[in-house]
Amino acid sequence: MSVNHQHANGHANGLPDVKMLEQLANRFFKTLPNDQSAIPTYRLEPPAPANGAVLQSVAGSGISPSALEQGNSFDLKDPQTSLPDPHFVAGQIPKSVAGSGISPAIENKSNTVPSFEEELQQILKQISVIIPGSQLPDFSAPSFYFLAGQQSGIHAQPPFDLNKVRADFPILQQQVNGHPLIWLDNAATTQKPRQVIDRISQFYETENSNIHRAAHELAARATDAYEGARKKVQGFLNAASVNEIVFVRGSTEAINLVAQSWGDQHLKAGDEIIVSHLEHHANIVPWQQLAAKKGLVLRVIPADDDGQVILEEYAKLLSPKTKLVSFTQVSNALGTVTPATKITAMAHAIGAKVLIDGAQAVSHKRVNVQELDCDWYVFSGHKVFGPTGIGVLYGKEALLNEMQPWQGGGNMIREVTFEHTTYQQAPARFEAGTGNIADAVGLGAAIDYVSAIGLELIDQYEHNLLHYATGLLKQVKGLRLIGTAADKAGVLSFVLEGFKTEEVGAWLNKQGIAVRSGHHCAQPILRRFGVESTVRPSLALYNTCADVDTLVQALQQIH
Template sequence: MNDLHQDNLPDVRELERLANQYFKATPGDPSVESAQRFAQANPVAESQVSDFSPADVGASNTQINHPESFDIKDPQTSLPDPHFYNGEIPKSVAGSGRSPSLQNPSGNYSAEPAGNKSSHRLPFQSEQPFEQELNQVLRQINSFMATPQLPVSPFPGMHPTSFYFLNDNTPSPVPGGIGMVRPPFDINRVKGDFPILKERVNGKSLVWLDNAATTQKPKLVIDRISEFYEHENSNIHRAAHELAARATDAFEGARKKVQRFLNAGSPNEIIFVRGTTEGINLVAQSWGDQNLNAGDEIILSHLEHHANIVPWQLLAEKKGFKIRVIPVDDDGQIRLDEYGKLLNSKTKLVSFTHVSNALGTVTPAQTIINMAHTAGAKVLLDGAQSVSHMRVDVQQLNPDFFVFSGHKIFGPTGIGAVYGKEELLNQMQPWQGGGNMIKDVTFEHTEFHKAPGRFEAGTGNIADAVGLGAAIDYVSRIGMELINQYEHALLLYGTHLLRQVPGLRLIGTAPDKASVMSFVLDGYTNDEVGQALNKEGIAVRTGHHCAQPILRRFGVESTVRPSLAFYNTCADVDALVAVLHKLRSAKRR
């Protein structure tokens, strides 16, 4: 150990080392031993995360004192403080600095068969700061300095003069992460990136659980749009002046970011549109109008959003082709056996959702696409609900078209993209006419650009395309794998608690789901539940979610739909569930 300075204060390098070890350690465990074990561990794959137990990470030196009871009449007042629900809800650890399985190692949030020892925990940093534990560490500095000195840092690549939790500019290849990772997922820092999450609604802190409808925007995206209007605003492509060059570079740079994000083969395969709905209409009115005829068939799934039903119905009325529908089972999973029976020589297109917006079901996209191509059909994959939750690689999945909306992936509204295979796009007729999409115009004939220009008539949504590029930068910096793992663990946690609310029926129980938890509650209309949640500052969506066919398949006209994003926490889920238990208690009385 370094000697104490003459002023009896510890050497700053020693404090750095201790703090860096501490904050790299497993949440809730301030011991140096645990930090060393963590640093020496093998990389943690998602399948390994559920195998950790308190014995693996050591016991905390800090005791968390939980209140003996929780006031269910005012569910937000004590959040996010550590608490127990008053006999109504299973023990929660929101705010305790510990993940669910560390507090409750026998918990099984995936509802797996009895005897399965798997217990899930949020696999990254705790959702609450470590003030108490850090104070404890600082109080123990003198006793630590009396022990033999340990290596300067158990984490190769750590900047020698940086405190991990104050400086995240230097990526570090931390064992237990995925490749060259940034500092571990810090939910406090993430929430701080979204200004609207500081908003108060009805005197309560906003809990945003309406992410399937739209996601909130990080300040980085907001600032990028402002910067465009302040320093780059111009129309693009057709001018020699400086601002036109800046705007064109920013717009086409955003196209390249979308290309890389989806792993498309070329930026020419990316067309900017207003969103998923306009993207599907583009494909229908261009490729569909050009290639579908009477006697042909297309296949949709029962899970589809109205945006992937109505455009095809309109075109079928015009062209005379037939729409066939893949059924789902009672959990909301696509019936692949029935899908195989629908495919035939008349099938020209299969258009389906990657993730159901109403149920959260993740469809077996790769299998569906492969089967369609074997039958000679083209494929459109609706990625509105998938791009913010999982990595999408269009070259691996191999759809002919992929569509998504920017506002679903923390970007602006009014912008989205269509991916299409370049050769196919260049064979398609334009769907709108005007400036920017032409090479030459006479009154007798017009020559069109190749893709993507031929599908981008007029002045596009330049600023919001640039904002979409910034949103892609943001999620890419965090890492889609980390986002996917965190949200999956949070979904398991939320589903586990919702199942324990008396009279609550989950709608959509497929084992492979993204972050949607649709339900109905006995004794209440869905609007009544939504209004009760709103009084507590909790935003959820109620209604048919533009997916009436699939809800009617389950015998309901609407649901309450909480939906998660990576800025949500266990505390958000706890607040939701507390209101539901309060409603049930009131109904019993």
């Protein structure tokens, strides 16, 4: 709901309480017929792309205003680098999400306060999960958050049923400090649906065994489940081969693997590595350690005042000395979506390898590593509704097979004598010892889960929710958003005047709202904005406008 006017109950901050919201919703829908056949229903189906075109992702282009102003000026003596981003249509600047900060209330140009019914329709349109080009549903059909527990047989039937999605997550059904849990710490870790939990339990109950080589039935089942999960990851990333998928503990381990295998093997004194100012510590420290060991130079792509990488400055950093560019696809601290395809093409134009940290991207948008053309891509299972302790290193197959093994032991060897050892090809050469078999299977179940819903629908829904939340947060007195890029994923970092970030986090916790407060393992980019820490609500597919309303109301009442 908007926060720029008072409601009849006299709340000074303009936010109705939950009971009033329910009363108004019930009043609005009480005239609807009880005959369910008379209730309009709808389905949202993604349209067939015209002429084979790829659907544009809401958070797909990653084009910063500074990059647009430069046009095709990044010609590094290779025509490839001057091509526009494939997701960007010339002359169309992506509408800012965090930059505009326009809430439904502000967008209403009337001088009079809208009726609740009008405002309710506006919110429904804001949180719809329509893919561009599909038919607009009948918004008179009740749906989404305000009808939870009040449906009385009334229902809509979109493929993305928010109430059903929320019911899939057992942890969301509890209360914290006397309030329903609102989980807004998704950038740190996502919650797990029942389908993932049950699949892990099933593995331990019926399939548990070490994998490969054994002759018995359970080993065969476990091996099939583990390698089946690898196949699912291949499809999820659109990798060219299942051999390009290496299971690791998470993004951090994957980056360290590349640094200590390929980096230690190929880089020499004077070589340069480029990272961006947006990076998580996991994509800074391993390269610093390698640079100190081998005499390398670490260079940094700066960010502008909105938290977007400055491509023209990146172009100046590239040189024949550049051997690796390693950067995040989505900033964990700011939510900025980087122009990954462009950054990769510019690096390849001068012969450098590229690693993309996709930990914050995979739960929000579809990833296609062949389109990105990166050399390595890493992500963590627990950021995409899967278990902790499991993650993925994607690498181009030929490149993986050229890399020296990182760890030695079982599984990764072909033959061992006391004089000499020969190693397996990828991915086995990087999976020494008994791996996290059950959680790899759980990751496969998580991929099944988000794939069944559809990454495009998730992307669109979260984009609208981010837009809604941004507008309301910008109306909170004394609140400063940190990171206002035109293209963002669902991260809303802020500081609140007069309060330490840990005080804000503790206050929200009393209301049952879980957010992260701290430096988010991204100190360099926060210091770029003159802060040491922020409060960071972060969104996922199970969050609602009601969650946002409760967050804003709590911030209005902090003392």
